[in-house]
Amino acid sequence: MLVEGIKSRPRYPGLTADKHANHHIFAADGEGAQAILDLFTNESDAIKGRVTVVYAQTTPGSEAYAAKLNALSVDIVHIMPTVETALNRLAGVLHAARMGARMYAAGTETLIGFTVQLAQQLGMDPGAVLTEHRGTAARRVQCVHCKGFTENVTTNIVPCAHCGEHLLVRDHYSKRLAAFQGVCADAEVRGELPEISEVFK
């Protein structure tokens, strides 16, 4: 049960411009803005057509990032207060998108996960979303027992926000749920927990 180093953990290869796309749709939160800024610095020639950015201001530095994003040659930057509102806006953008659109997601694993999940729900191949991880490594975790989700988990062991079990956060990841799996850490001997440390900073 307490196996680590699981291979289903997603990989985020980093953003590269799709030079064949005619509409570039970016979703980002917090530090993810810098990944977009870097892409525009390094590959601006390859980004042709319309550009839509949906940005969640989730970190203290987000306002400065929002200003920098607005200074890029983009059609619009939707500045949203949270990941949840950003995803609602992104869904609206995607519903109006046509052939030739390319999705990009940059920022926390949670933002990336939800963006990939949304793409999948709209019938896209999850692998078609270009991704880059920036900022916190905090995880969204599903309790395998009560099925509740606990957000922004930074420790190897976390109490489930719903049923209270102490969950070991595994590397096993579900794209459908956009979450890592959490399994009771002291099921065999109650109270016998591994040392708790902040491993997802």
Place this chain on the structure above:
Amino acid sequence: MNQEFKKTTFRDDFTFFNSPASIKRFPFPFWEDKYMYSVNIEPHTAGAPGSVFEFPIDINEHYVSEMADRAIVLKEDPLRCQALPHMMLAQWDFLELLMTSMARDYPQWFSLTTQGDHWHWVNKPLGIDQKFVFGDPSTLPYEPMEYMGRQCQGDFSIQDQRDGQLWMDAGVITTQADWSLDFDVGMNFMEWHGPVPLAHDMKVFDRALKFLLNLQLGEPVRRLNWTMTINPRLDTSPENYNKWGKDRTTVTPENVGDKVHLRVELQALWRLPRSNAILFSIRGYLIKMRELVTVPKWGRRMHRVLGTLPPELIDYKGITRYRDTTLEWLSQYDDGAPTSPGGGPD
């Protein structure tokens, strides 16, 4: 096999046990005195009369009790049975495969008569007599996969094949060795095998996937897998791990023989005709250490396999807490004599 169905339990008072005949046909998975992963796939063809390989679907003395246990699990947790919407055709493929196999091989218990799409299924041991229209889910009390999943021993998952991958898009999974259908549904072959240690580096899954993508209709294959379970508990799901996990601390030198079970999975894979999906059946067999050592070769070999198991596998299979106690108990059945090759009794 002419036999009566036992009424035993896999929870609470754990009255499960194997008859001597059931021990004799147990699919002992170790063909040598040590264990390591291998793809170990062979054609799922008819084996010796009376063996678990005699028929494609094995129905044994635990049939009625296992189906009762499945009904309890599904009542308590409906998410143990899930099918994504595009899997309906594969569900009918599944129902057809099970009904035709079971009626053909066990006519004393099951019968199937068909007239076009109008089918009549009789399951005597479970007291079921059902007329329905093949292809019309509204004529069955459950969707087709759940309907037959409730009437056949073993867990089942159905894999859709697309983009050079297999996707676990349906399943009825109530007796699993610690993996969650609800979490894994919709994953591809590499993703759902993510948690298995060592095998990825050995390229086991790359080779197995390549093989399975070319699986042919009418040429099913099988392999054996194994783990260990404390108490004869079928529902060792992660969902309920917070309830059964403590069992692993209850093993003492006095109760090893009754509490510690070898759990073998006869896994078979079938190409399905209409959907081109792949059915994966995971048929579990439990045997107590006390029952296992009645075959001297198995007692010796179990001791040697457990004693040389790599640490990663001990951890993954959840054996860590009771391995030493079990090993010590088994040592009294290992006189050091050589064992013959292959898994069968001498």
